[in-house]
Amino acid sequence: MAWSRKSAMFASLAIALYLLGLVLRNQQLVTVAVVLLSFLTWAAFRTTNADVSSSGRRLDDDNSSGGIALQNLVALRKLSSARVFEDGEIDVSIRIQNKSNLSKVLEVRDRVPEVMRIKKGANYVLMELGPQRETEISYTIEAPLRGFYTIGPVCIRIQDTFGLFHNEREIHLYDDFLVFPKMEDIKDALIKSRVPKIFTGAVNIRNPGEGSNFYNLREYVAGDSMKKVNWKATARSGGKLMVNEFERDAVSDIILLVDSRAVAETGPVSRNSLVYSTRAAASLSQYFLSRRDSVGVVVYGDEIVSVDRDTGKKQLYVILTKLAGAMAKGNTPLKVVTNRILPHINRGSPIILLSPLEDDPTIIDAVRDLRSRNFDVTILSPSSLEFEFDARRLDRTGYELLKTERDILMSELRGLGANVMDWEPDMLLNTALSGARGF
Amino acid sequence: MAEGKSDTAHLYDGKTIRSSAPSRKKAAGRLKGSTEIPKDAIPEVHVPSVIESFFGGPIVTKTKFLPPDRVVSSLQMSAAITLTLLSIVTFTVTPVSGTAWFWLSNAINQPEIGALIHLALIAIGFIGGMYGIFQREQRALLISYVILILVTIRFAGSKVEFGIDLLPDGEIAQKLLLISYALFLVMYIELTSGIIRFSMLDKSIRTGEVYVMNVKKITRQYYRSLMITPLVAGLVALVALMINLIIPTIVGLLGSESAATRLAESVELTSVYGVALGTAVVFMVVASAFAVNLPVRLAQMRENTGK
Numbered sequence: 001m002a003w004s005r006k007s008a009m010f011a012s013l014a015i016a017l018y019l020l021g022l023v024l025r026n027q028q029l030v031t032v033a034v035v036l037l038s039f040l041t042w043a044a045f046r047t048t049n050a051d052v053s054s055s056g057r058r059l060d061d062d063n064s065s066g067g068i069a070l071q072n073l074v075a076l077r078k079l080s081s082a083r084v085f086e087d088g089e090i091d092v093s094i095r096i097q098n099k100s101n102l103s104k105v106l107e108v109r110d111r112v113p114e115v116m117r118i119k120k121g122a123n124y125v126l127m128e129l130g131p132q133r134e135t136e137i138s139y140t141i142e143a144p145l146r147g148f149y150t151i152g153p154v155c156i157r158i159q160d161t162f163g164l165f166h167n168e169r170e171i172h173l174y175d176d177f178l179v180f181p182k183m184e185d186i187k188d189a190l191i192k193s194r195v196p197k198i199f200t201g202a203v204n205i206r207n208p209g210e211g212s213n214f215y216n217l218r219e220y221v222a223g224d225s226m227k228k229v230n231w232k233a234t235a236r237s238g239g240k241l242m243v244n245e246f247e248r249d250a251v252s253d254i255i256l257l258v259d260s261r262a263v264a265e266t267g268p269v270s271r272n273s274l275v276y277s278t279r280a281a282a283s284l285s286q287y288f289l290s291r292r293d294s295v296g297v298v299v300y301g302d303e304i305v306s307v308d309r310d311t312g313k314k315q316l317y318v319i320l321t322k323l324a325g326a327m328a329k330g331n332t333p334l335k336v337v338t339n340r341i342l343p344h345i346n347r348g349s350p351i352i353l354l355s356p357l358e359d360d361p362t363i364i365d366a367v368r369d370l371r372s373r374n375f376d377v378t379i380l381s382p383s384s385l386e387f388e389f390d391a392r393r394l395d396r397t398g399y400e401l402l403k404t405e406r407d408i409l410m411s412e413l414r415g416l417g418a419n420v421m422d423w424e425p426d427m428l429l430n431t432a433l434s435g436a437r438g439f
Numbered sequence: 440m441a442e443g444k445s446d447t448a449h450l451y452d453g454k455t456i457r458s459s460a461p462s463r464k465k466a467a468g469r470l471k472g473s474t475e476i477p478k479d480a481i482p483e484v485h486v487p488s489v490i491e492s493f494f495g496g497p498i499v500t501k502t503k504f505l506p507p508d509r510v511v512s513s514l515q516m517s518a519a520i521t522l523t524l525l526s527i528v529t530f531t532v533t534p535v536s537g538t539a540w541f542w543l544s545n546a547i548n549q550p551e552i553g554a555l556i557h558l559a560l561i562a563i564g565f566i567g568g569m570y571g572i573f574q575r576e577q578r579a580l581l582i583s584y585v586i587l588i589l590v591t592i593r594f595a596g597s598k599v600e601f602g603i604d605l606l607p608d609g610e611i612a613q614k615l616l617l618i619s620y621a622l623f624l625v626m627y628i629e630l631t632s633g634i635i636r637f638s639m640l641d642k643s644i645r646t647g648e649v650y651v652m653n654v655k656k657i658t659r660q661y662y663r664s665l666m667i668t669p670l671v672a673g674l675v676a677l678v679a680l681m682i683n684l685i686i687p688t689i690v691g692l693l694g695s696e697s698a699a700t701r702l703a704e705s706v707e708l709t710s711v712y713g714v715a716l717g718t719a720v721v722f723m724v725v726a727s728a729f730a731v732n733l734p735v736r737l738a739q740m741r742e743n744t745g746k
Contacts, residue, residue: 006632017588018718024594025711027680028532028617032591034679034718035621038672039629041725045734072742100742105657122650126640128657135652161664162629163636 001047007164010040040164047158047165072100075154075171077110082175086182086279089119089140092151092175096127097134104129107157107168108137113149115269116141143179145270146278146324151175180320181278184429186287216245252293253309253346256281257337258326259355260301265328266356267387271425276382277354278323280429284352285319296345297322300337302330309345335362338369350376356384357409364409367418377418380432381410386425499577504638505645507575510658511637517665518572518630522583525623526565529590530558532620537593560590572631575638580631587624610709614680621676622669633661675721682717683708 003011014036021029073096080091094110110123121139129135143149152174159166217233220241233242258281264274281297288295289311296309297319307315307322334355345351351370357363357379370377385402388394394402406422413420423432507515535541535557544553564586571579637658643649651657678685686708691699707713728734 010628013588018715020592021711022715024537024592026537026591026593027711027714028591028620030711030714030718031614031617031676031680032588032621032624034676034714034721035618035625035672037718037722038675039625039668041675041722042668042671045728101744102741105660118647122647124643124649125652126649126657127652128660137650161661162633162668 001044001165001167003165004159004163006162007040007043010036010164014040039162043160043162043164047160047167070156070158070167070169073098073104073106073156075108075156075173077151077154077173077175079151079175079177082177083180084143084177085180086146087142087144088179089142090177091138091140092123093136093138094154095134095136096129096156098129098131101131103131104158105161107155107159109155109157110137110139110151111153111155112141112151115145115147116143116149118142143177145275146179146181146326148325149177149179151177178321178324181275181282181323183286184279184283186283186430186433213246214244217242218245219243252288252291253349254284254288254293254295255309255341255345255349255351256284256295256297257334257351257353257355258297258299258323259334259353260299260326260328261331261359262301262328263331263359263384264301264356266358266384267393271387271390273356273382273384273387274326274328276423276425277380278326280354280380280382280423280432281323282320283429285316289313289316295319298337298341299323299326300332300334301326301328302332304332304337304340306341331359333360333362334366335369338366342369342373345375348374348376350378353377353379355379355381357381357406357413358384364412364416367413367416371417377416378433379413379418379420380423380429381421382423383425390425499581502577502635502639502642504575505642507638508641510654511575511634511641514630514634514637515572518627518634519569521623521627521630522565522568522572525587525620525627526561526568528616528620528623529564529587530561532616533557533591533593538590539593541593557590560586564590568627568631572634575634577635580635584628587627610684611681614677618673618676618680622673625672626665626669629665633665679717679721680714682720683713685717 014033017029017036018033021027021031021033075097076095078093078095081088084090092110094108096106096108098104105128106126108125108127112118112123119140119142121137123137123139123141125137127135141151153170153172155168155170157166157168217230220229220243224243228243228245230242230244234240258277260274260277264277265272267273285295285297292311294309294311295315297307299305299322305322305326307319310318334353353367355363367377367379383406385394385399385406389399410420410422421432535554538553538557540556541550541553544550544556564583567579567586568583570576571581571583640649640651644651683703683705687699687703690702702708705713708716
């Protein structure tokens with residue numbers, strides 16, 4: 001049984017008046033003290049020794065503490081979905097059952113992660129629950145930010161009507177859910193591999209081979225199918241047999257590098273480089289996987305977490321889960337990441353780096369290394385300067401100064417042959433990608 | 440290195456650039472030749488006062504309430520009636536004699552001043568309380584509690600003495616009057632705290648922070664407790680105050696008539712010490728009930744039988 005501040009003040013006042021009454025031989029003060037003490041005792045008598053138990057997952061409550069009033073209460077929670085995208089909603093319903101023969105006034109609070117917004121209903125309910133009755137509390141939460149989250153525990157409190165004493169216990173009933181980064185529709189990312197793979201797919205690579213799109217004209221060589229002969233071109237070429245060459249369809253290997261170092265979280269919680277990078281990575285993954293490309297993701301921060309290249313819908317969920325769990329930590333340089341992954345990826349594969357390009361002296365070296373090995377490097381850089389400037393954390397002079405520094409770095413990267421885009425907060429991913437590829 | 444100069448100063452027109460993100464941007468923007476910490480980098484910290492530290496938080500919180508709903512309005516009315524009755528009873532049962540202001544005014548040969556102060560204190564307690572009730576101003580309520588208790592603090596010399604001579608001389612009647620005074624005081628404190636509590640609850644309901652199921656049943660239970668608890672407390676106080684009658688009766692029933700008479704006429708038992716003895720006896724009984732886990736047993740019985 002816990003005392004409230006009110007009951008503690010009542011008790012202190014009663015004792016003080018009682019002692020003062022004895023000293024001053026004042027029956028009036030002693031009478032007030034006795035009434036106050038009786039008031040407290042009666043409330044304590046009515047509230048005493050309550051406890052709680054619940055059925056449900058991960059229940060590790062200690063029921064041996066001998067509680068009575070809360071012992072016959074059972075709580076069960078149900079979530080409408082365990083996986084949502086950012087800004088998605090989850091309906092939560094909790095069933096509270098009173099299995100005792102007494103009616104109870106309960107305060108029930110279901111603990112919701114701080115970043116979540118209660119969209120509909122309430123997770124804090126005050127109720128009178130009749131004997132052998134059950135009730136359902138429903139509320140809807142909106143998940144504005146990606147991540148792994150847990151709802152719970154459920155706190156149930158019984159207190160006397162005057163709020164003097166209460167008994168409460170947490171029901172260790174937890175439900176986990178995952179918030180994936182929001183995805184944007186990409187019309188055409190304009191990123192294609194120049195390296196053929198052994199199996200054909202829907203994506204054209206810029207090399208001749210078996211495919212559907214016209215690539216080039218060349219002279220007929222023995223073994224070419226007669227179907228490929230371009231008779232009009234043959235007539236124009238003065239007797240030489242000319243054949244059509246087609247662009248080879250292939251599956252590309254796309255590698256997405258997501259910078260999740262501590263510096264990537266510079267800016268407001270909902271508008272920072274990491275938030276933009278994860279959303280972009282999710283959108284690009286979805287786009288490439290829908291083209292039947294093979295997509296791999298590397299998230300680097302305090303450690304290097306990678307998702308091996310693969311295709312299909314399952315791969316998308318693997319990638320989204322990894323992106324949902326990306327935390328801004330550590331300061332692993334890009335060079336370390338590229339050194340680690342280079343032996344495992346095909347030369348010429350497109351590499352898309354999503355990074356604020358800050359606080360990493362190895363960026364130039366790493367990109368130079370990638371370009372020297374003929375990798376097609378695209379850099380999308382959410383500008384944390386803009387985030388900070390918009391949030392009024394940076395004044396004009398500081399902004400201009402740092403912007404110049406950033407522009408110099410980007411020019412250097414462009415000079416190395418990388419497609420670089422300074423991604424401003426209000427720019428759509430599509431626009432940013434087009435900008436990066438020079439279209 | 441002198442303040443305001445650094446190794447990067449020559450690159451940026453004399454501005455110092457720090458290299459650790461994310462603060463480096465802030466520093467780059469703010470620093471103008473000095474290295475003082477930017478103002479917005481210092482978090483706002485509320486340093487608790489001595490009183491707040493002692494009580495673990497502010498005694499009265501500054502809360503803005505929405506217009507009172509029906510429950511709060513009815514509680515305000517009840518509190519106002521209780522305060523009026525309390526002020527009247529305080530005025531009738533509390534004489535000025537024995538108070539500090541009585542002593543002071545006598546010392547300067549102006550006894551009327553003492554009576555005026557006494558009346559003024561009761562009036563301030565009443566007006567402050569009324570203001571606190573209707574404005575839901577917790578500071579005014581706190582002042583009212585303190586004043587209404589302060590008025591009763593006086594040296595009484597063991598004898599029950601009232602402010603108005605017309606009041607009953609009978610012992611039981613006198614004690615009932617004292618109990619009713621104490622009950623009015625406690626009820627006033629409870630009702631006013633109820634006003635604040637229900638106002639906060641109402642605000643939470645209307646802002647969607649809390650959802651209340653069966654509001655009527657919950658408020659009905661509160662009203663029921665407001666009726667029952669003072670009765671129980673009054674009864675306990677009556678037993679404690681009547682110990683000078685109860686003990687001689689028990690002794691008389693045990694067969695010792697003369698001892699019973701002697702006890703009934705005992706000055707100690709009729710004085711405040713008799714009340715103290717009564718209180719000790721009553722609360723020893725209550726303590727033994729808790730010691731044998733009676734509340735738990737009763738709760739178990741009620742859970743099982745559903746009564």
